[in-house]
Amino acid sequence: MRTLLPGFPVRAVGRKKPQRSYRRSIDRHAGRGLMLPRTSWFVGCGNMGGAMVEGWRKAGVDLSGMTAVSPSGRAIAGVKVVTSIPESEPDWCFLGFKPQMIDAIAPDLEPHVGSDTVLLSILAGVELDSLRAKFPRARSVVRLMPNLPVSEGEGVTALLSNDTDDATRDAIQALHEKLGFAPWCKSDDELVLISAIAGSGPAYVARFVDAFAIVGRELGLAPDVADKLALETIAGTGLMARKSGERMGDLAARVASPGGTTEAGLKVLDADDGVVAMVREVVAAARRRSDEMAAAARD
Template sequence: MLPPTSWFVGCGNMGGAMVAGWRKAGIDLSGMTAVSPSGREIEGVSVATAIPDGQPDWCFIGFKPQMLADIAPGLASHVGPGTVLLSILAGAEAQSLRSAFPDAKAIVRLMPNLPVSEGEGVTAIYSDDADETLRAQVDEVIGALGLAAWCPDESAFDVIGAIAGSGPAYLARFVDALSSAAQDEGLSAELADAIALQVAGGSALMARATGETMPALAKRVASPGGTTEAGLKVLDAEDGMEPLMRRVVKAWRKRSEEMAAAARD
């Protein structure tokens, strides 16, 4: 599983979610140190307020991407030929990371989403220099958090980041909108929230258990000429759900490209 020594430099919300997922999966975290200037407690791992001495086997980095230029010079000497660098920095491409950490044994990009905390996440993975042994190790560790999706290139990595990494936020907006619509029709906020969340979670669990596609599920729910079909016609309109999501993903990609450009400078 995790190697004997590993660091998590910048273990914020996403890093904390990964740690929580590993803890629930029974992963041995005794060799992990989270580096957090605030010194806030992170259950399951030891915490240091500054970069420790030595060179870890694996070094995860999870600080804000715009901080790469400031943090990398002080961290690079600890990322030597025996250290694998695993980055969850959005927009920081492998080439930029290699420039910042030239001596790293390998560079592995990760893009997890928050449900990793429950072992139900999706993590995009990309590396152009990880050997088969390392790939198997990463598969085991990241697979404990949910679906581990290796990408053939960074373009595919970005797409998964847009859909999986940001997807929980988009789904949260949809569930909240469904609840708001129910409240407009007279339901209490508490009941509407509970129903909208149960509908989203239950539908996803059912589809995963049965293997049913989303179009097939929608068709099964909607009787011809019925109330569901009337609502679907709104979502399926030319300015409905699909065009909206395409605009959302394009906005994500534009911002990702801007962040990647900033990381190269």
């Protein structure tokens, strides 16, 4: 028996295909909301894949057709978990393992990705052409770039495909809108840019919030108070901006009274080497790393 990952056996694909209806898009049933295709796999359902599943579960999406394929066998709420690739071929196959592992995994997974399978990849840096080269028989290939807040239905998932029909495209968007904002991209480059801002963004925002908490503790606030103040300040600001539709720059100006304490702090952030310059460097570093990963996947 071949091995897909350590402890991850692969069963042979039989010649006989099960009889399935042509309908591959997500079904809508009265009172049941959205339903994943009847046979869907999530190969390598780690932190990000688990966040997506959790978001769908909380949104009431019917996950009865989902199987997570994980060598550890770790339980994932709402879906069946197996440690080996099932027989036959799925309607939809999500790729959620580490992108550096694609060359090791693709040769054993490819026989299971046939002409009826929609391949959906959350592998950072692995472009459409690279995915198509490794899974040439797939009916269509889709890139997804979610961020972790999808677990609460408050995330961002960038979508990209150049060979998906309208019905499947609509189904993919309907499913991922259950997780938050789900814009379609025009190119791999645009998807990388969205990922550098939104995909990685929760980590950067968390560091910025933590910096406020650290300074609060340094200045004498109790640790739990400092942490709560920082978190509630950013949560409340985001909620206020979302409800009002106000641009963040305008909101900042509205908080700052001329000659006041807020304006004094903003002058530090607005300096030539302030927060905008820092964010440019942060996003540029993320994009460079994505380009490096894309180049490695092409080789």
